Amino acid sequence: MPKANDYAILFDASHCTGCRACQVACKQWNDLPGEATENWGSYENPPSLSSETWLRMKFTDGMLNNEVFWDFTRDACMHCSSAACVESCPTGAVNYREGGIVTVDQDWCIGCRNCVQACPYDAIHFSEQMGVVQKCTLCYDRVSNGLEPACVKSCPTGALHSGTYAEMKKAAEERLQSLKAAGYKDANIYGLNEMGGTHVLYVLLKHPSTYGLPVGLSKESSKVATGWLSAGIAAAVLGFAGVKWLSDRREEVGGGS
Amino acid sequence: MKGGAWGIYIALYFWLAAMGGGAFLISLSLKDRGTKVLGAWLALIGIVAGALLLIADLGEPMRFWHLLAGIHPVSVMWLGSVVLALSGIGLFWLIISKEWPDWLVWTTAILVLLVVGYTGVLLMATARPFWSGSPLLPWIFLASAYTTGSALLVLFGSHSEKLAKLSFAFAVIEILLVAAHMIWTYSGAKDAITAAISGNLAWAFWGFVVVGVLIPLYMEAQKKALALAALLVLLGGFLLRYFIVYAGQVDVMRF
Ligand code: SF4
Ligand code: SF4
Ligand code: SF4
Numbered sequence: 001m002p003k004a005n006d007y008a009i010l011f012d013a014s015h016c017t018g019c020r021a022c023q024v025a026c027k028q029w030n031d032l033p034g035e036a037t038e039n040w041g042s043y044e045n046p047p048s049l050s051s052e053t054w055l056r057m058k059f060t061d062g063m064l065n066n067e068v069f070w071d072f073t074r075d076a077c078m079h080c081s082s083a084a085c086v087e088s089c090p091t092g093a094v095n096y097r098e099g100g101i102v103t104v105d106q107d108w109c110i111g112c113r114n115c116v117q118a119c120p121y122d123a124i125h126f127s128e129q130m131g132v133v134q135k136c137t138l139c140y141d142r143v144s145n146g147l148e149p150a151c152v153k154s155c156p157t158g159a160l161h162s163g164t165y166a167e168m169k170k171a172a173e174e175r176l177q178s179l180k181a182a183g184y185k186d187a188n189i190y191g192l193n194e195m196g197g198t199h200v201l202y203v204l205l206k207h208p209s210t211y212g213l214p215v216g217l218s219k220e221s222s223k224v225a226t227g228w229l230s231a232g233i234a235a236a237v238l239g240f241a242g243v244k245w246l247s248d249r250r251e252e253v254g255g256g257s
Numbered sequence: 258m259k260g261g262a263w264g265i266y267i268a269l270y271f272w273l274a275a276m277g278g279g280a281f282l283i284s285l286s287l288k289d290r291g292t293k294v295l296g297a298w299l300a301l302i303g304i305v306a307g308a309l310l311l312i313a314d315l316g317e318p319m320r321f322w323h324l325l326a327g328i329h330p331v332s333v334m335w336l337g338s339v340v341l342a343l344s345g346i347g348l349f350w351l352i353i354s355k356e357w358p359d360w361l362v363w364t365t366a367i368l369v370l371l372v373v374g375y376t377g378v379l380l381m382a383t384a385r386p387f388w389s390g391s392p393l394l395p396w397i398f399l400a401s402a403y404t405t406g407s408a409l410l411v412l413f414g415s416h417s418e419k420l421a422k423l424s425f426a427f428a429v430i431e432i433l434l435v436a437a438h439m440i441w442t443y444s445g446a447k448d449a450i451t452a453a454i455s456g457n458l459a460w461a462f463w464g465f466v467v468v469g470v471l472i473p474l475y476m477e478a479q480k481k482a483l484a485l486a487a488l489l490v491l492l493g494g495f496l497l498r499y500f501i502v503y504a505g506q507v508d509v510m511r512f
Contacts (some may be wrong), residue, residue, distance in 0.1 A: 010512050012311070024405035039359075044345075046508075051261075073349060075299075076261075084384065087331050088332055088333065088334065088382060088383075088391075089327075089329065089332055089334075090323075090324050090329055090332045090334035090337075090338060091323040091324060091326075091327030091335075092327045092328070092329045093323070108320075108327070109316075109317070109320075110317045110320045110321065110322060110323050110324065111315050111316015112264065112316075112324075112334065113262075114379075115259040116261050117263065117383040117384065117385060118382065118383050118384055120384040121385070122509065125261060126316060127316075128261075128262025128365045130316070131315075131316030131317045132316055132317060133261070133262065134315075149290065151412065152486045181306050185344055193498075212457045219380060223381060223382040223383075223389060224331070224333055224378065224381075224382045226381065226392055227333070227377065227378030227381040227382050227392070227395065228378055228397050229392075230377075230378075230381070230392035230393070230396070231374035231377055231378050231395035232374075232401075233374070234374065234377075234395045234396040234399050235374055235395075235399060237397075238396065238400055238403065239282075239370070239431070240287070240434055241429070241430075242282075242403050242423065243286050243421055245426065246283070246286040246287065247286060247293070247353065247425065249419055254321065
């Protein structure tokens with residue numbers, strides 16, 4: 001679980017207009033180039049995060065209960081407390097830092113991309129030019145100097161907030177209550193339990209899956225445990241079958257060649 | 258590859274390490290020393306070649322030593338790197354020893370088994386539904402290590418007929434496991450499975466099924482050209498790794 005005084009960001013989908021000021025601010029502060037993309041039938045652009053896009057707004061649309069919906073949600077690193085990227089990294093280059101922030105030590109990273117495969121949010125990416133991975137830093141260089149993250153600073157509608165984890169959690173809970181009182185019965189907070197609790201919390205109006213957010217995530221450690229257990233059983237069963245097959249025929253097999 | 262997907266080097270590495278490792282493990286249950294030494298050589302070559310491919314695939318190959326120096330036991334890849342290095346030492350030791358003490362044979366065998374098995378765990382511990390959706394990848398990789406390992410020994414002319422039989426028996430187990438894995442993961446990994454069955458990976462998947470399993474089985478039944486059948490089994494082992502590695506990433510290899 002995140003600690004009360006950890007750094008945190010709150011994204012409130014009920015205030016977001018999809019203007020993407022945050023997306024641009026992130027590029028500017030972090031000196032990230034634009035990407036040449038092609039229209040693929042949605043205002044969502046670029047179509048995914050990359051080593052040069054650490055934050056983008058995800059646009060979802062369709063029909064729900066005979067009503068058209070068009071929703072926006074944040075797509076960036078969640079700064080997980082049990083982060084799959086951290087646990088999968090063989091070198092420890094991507095790791096938890098002060099205040100629960102997850103960042104990459106680019107002088108130690110070897111570019112094996114195991115973290116890229118492991119992150120359930122597709123939030124960490126390999127840079128061909130640099131040979132290492134990069135992602136959202138939660139603006140560590142700003143927040144550790146008392147400034148707000150660039151994306152939060154730029155938001156014109158009040159959909160983004162930053163502060164300590166305890167403050168953001170409280171703000172999320174208060175907002176949830178007033179949304180429920182206003183009749184949004186499906187409103188919910190996302191990130192309280194995902195991946196051990198994330199340092200970026202979302203207030204959503206509908207079920208997270210309608211925004212394309214993953215639900216029912218399992219932690220890296222339980223995937224690893226299942227994997228080793230299965231491999232152990234496989235080795236026992238298949239190994240035994242092979243050895244038995246050969247030893248039954250040992251005289252024939254071992255006899256000559 | 259854009260976006261940093263795992264590609265051909267990784268598929269080749271899985272294939273070589275498992276093929277050599279499988280040959281060593283199988284040679285251990287045989288009687289004659291010559292085959293055992295051959296098995297140890299094949300495993301060492303497979304593991305060294307695999308490790309070099311792994312390093313060449315890194316974004317910063319000169320930092321390869323961080324793989325061990327990072328000391329991060331919760332990471333499957335860190336553990337894999339350790340067993341890879343230790344198994345290489347064990348095999349080398351066996352090759353230069355006249356006597357094979359039991360403890361050394363056992364330790365090396367377990368390390369080699371871990372090298373083969375960890376590759377399956379590595380893929381399972383990801384966010385890719387086709388790899389993590391079922392617990393069967395370690396089974397498939399182990400079965401395939403036996404299939405390709407015994408076929409490799411056959412190619413080197415050792416105990417051809419019996420080992421060819423073993424190889425084909427494991428090929429049948431392997432293809433059943435692959436079918437079970439695809440059914441098991443289908444609900445979460447439709448794109449991957451469609452790509453394998455009828456999309457741009459169909460050549461690798463059907464190549465594995467037909468060229469890597471069905472044709473060799475037919476040749477075995479006809480008692481024809483065992484060496485050629487064994488060669489096809491090896492090719493099938495590569496196609497299997499190729500389609501599994503790429504199919505797992507079809508959703509993310511987008512731009
Ligand atoms: S969202 Fe992904 S990259 Fe960010 S901390 Fe979690 S696992 Fe790591
Ligand atoms: S690419 Fe870098 S940060 Fe990611 S797992 Fe490999 S060494 Fe760790
Ligand atoms: S916290 Fe900083 S790095 Fe992260 S998305 Fe916002 S602006 Fe980008």
